[in-house]
Amino acid sequence: MELISLEKGFLHFLSAHLYNAAFCAKKMEELFFKDVGAAIGRARVFIEEIINSVWKIEEIEGLSNLSLYEKINYLYNSGIINREIYQSLDVIRRIGNVASHNAAFNDMQAAYSVHKEMYKIGVWYFEVYTSGSEQIPPYKPPVVQKDNQDN
Numbered sequence: 001m002e003l004i005s006l007e008k009g010f011l012h013f014l015s016a017h018l019y020n021a022a023f024c025a026k027k028m029e030e031l032f033f034k035d036v037g038a039a040i041g042r043a044r045v046f047i048e049e050i051i052n053s054v055w056k057i058e059e060i061e062g063l064s065n066l067s068l069y070e071k072i073n074y075l076y077n078s079g080i081i082n083r084e085i086y087q088s089l090d091v092i093r094r095i096g097n098v099a100s101h102n103a104a105f106n107d108m109q110a111a112y113s114v115h116k117e118m119y120k121i122g123v124w125y126f127e128v129y130t131s132g133s134e135q136i137p138p139y140k141p142p143v144v145q146k147d148n149q150d151n
Helices: 019-031 036-057 068-077 083-100 108-129
Strands: none
Touching (some): 019 036, 068 083
16 A cells, blocks of 8 residues: 655654544545545544554553444543543544545534544654654644636
């Protein structure tokens, strides 16, 4: 698989450590103003990538058949994630569920909330599970990108 440059993604600092999660975050931003439901779907895949990585690093065995809800609860109840990260993961999981079962989902407020929670999770993962020394940029909400086309 050819790796795509993620340096302009809002979670680019994860790309060297957890490429698939950073890729999902970049795709989420690209879809943000085009297809809110699809953007939130990418956010849900992002948290699955994060959780799967934590699962491997923490050497959790024999629980691979758990649902996303059960995995998040397991990580929290085991003390692996704190309350803030638990809540961030749960917000994305719940909003992702609603978006995936509603073809007309277009809640921009929910999308902004999910985007911010992704940032919190990305920063947490980077600080806890990497030895990276990259500078983490401050959070910035998505903004509409102007097209470079002449009208």
